[in-house]
Amino acid sequence: MLKNKKIVYFCQECGYESSKWMGQCPGCRAWNTFVEEAVTKKPAGSGKITDKNLAEPVVLSKISMTSDERKSSGIGELDRVLGGGIVTGSLVLVGGDPGIGKSTLLLQVCRNLALQGTSVLYISGEESLRQIKLRADRIGEFNDQLQLLCETNLENIREIMERKKPQVAIVDSIQTMFHDQISSAPGSVSQVRESTNVLMQIAKGMGVSIFIVGHVTKEGNVAGPRVLEHMVDTVLYFEGDRHASYRILRAVKNRFGSTNEIGVFEMQENGLQEVKNPSEYLLDGRPENTSGSIVACSMEGTRPILVEIQALVCQSNFGIPRRTSVGTDFNRVNLLMAVLEKKVGVHLSSSDAYVNIAGGMKMTEPAIDLGICLAIISSYKDIAIPDRVMAFGEVGLSGEVRAVSMAPQRVSEAKKLGFDTVILPMACRDSCEKIQGIRMVYVSWIREAIDAILEK
């Protein structure tokens, strides 16, 4: 064996490095994720500082900013998630399950940028040029500002980038890229880490905005993008239900903007289309006049999203009642049911309960508590809540309804979608009183909310 080669073990989930194999990773507690990799040690003295690579410190006022720091991607929902457009010289990681639409979204971005006159290079290590063309044909017309390349060797990529000088580049996917100097297979932690490093140097050095696609798989042999998250500027996750056609793009890290924003898309025959008004989309086809259903509001970044909360409460046939929650936190639902039992006096301990956020959205904001409680009571009593009622508010352990942030935005969204009544915390009264044209029911206790709409 060569002297400067060393065997180390990497956790494929989080990138934890160890000199021996372990069953459980001390970093992320995952089991059986360590994989052996040979790493080459750099010859002694290679990292030595010379005059050439020694950077000079500068003062803030001397740093020049150009006005075209951000470019629009031509897709409003993506711009919103990125914090207002693509930042020049940024490195963005787009992660998601296979088949969710990462390549489609980025190809659409390429098309829009090319139409604006930006030079774009799409580097694919996964698909052949013909396959990309097939996808492009579904999306629409392209112009010659977009160039395609099938390549996996990073040194070649660096060279081509230096020659072509694109303004934006896409690397699909990081798991297929490899660096000559690293002996482990593409997709392993050291390859992924080194490849990202090279791409980062290209992005920062040449001022190219680079999008990297990363796969997330549960198998141990592919390095999860978790390892990369620390290295890149922005991490976007593309998620969605395989059975539903809509997709959600979420920022989990963003050096240039907020991480709360989401973008909503729908996968159609001709690529991903933006969903400008997600509430309308999610409430479409809602059953009318049935018990156990109410509309609640959750903020996703600066945008209020209305969703239908459904509950089904029925007599339990076993000693231990069955509880299930889909789309929201299971423990939170149990907690709210305990509050209802103790403070409202309904006997839920002998009932099975199922709570579902319709449409496959995942929501964990406490503002939907009031909606969950009202849906459960509505189903328990078998009384339908009027269709045009929306409720929001956090429910505390004493049965009190607590204030939530951005109440006026939530009320306005409900008004825009034609709701006539909003049930909201008393503490939000001051901020919402000015809004006209919609009936507001302020409540301090969960009991008052129930009395307001569920008592016959």
Ligand code: TYD
């Ligand atoms: P893709 O972008 O290849 O996914 P990823 O790169 O994340 O693995 O998306 C693939 C899915 O999208 C595939 O199942 C086909 C579907 N699709 C459409 O429904 N409409 C379209 O216009 C395109 C291009 C793809």
Ligand code: MG
């Ligand atoms: Mg793909």
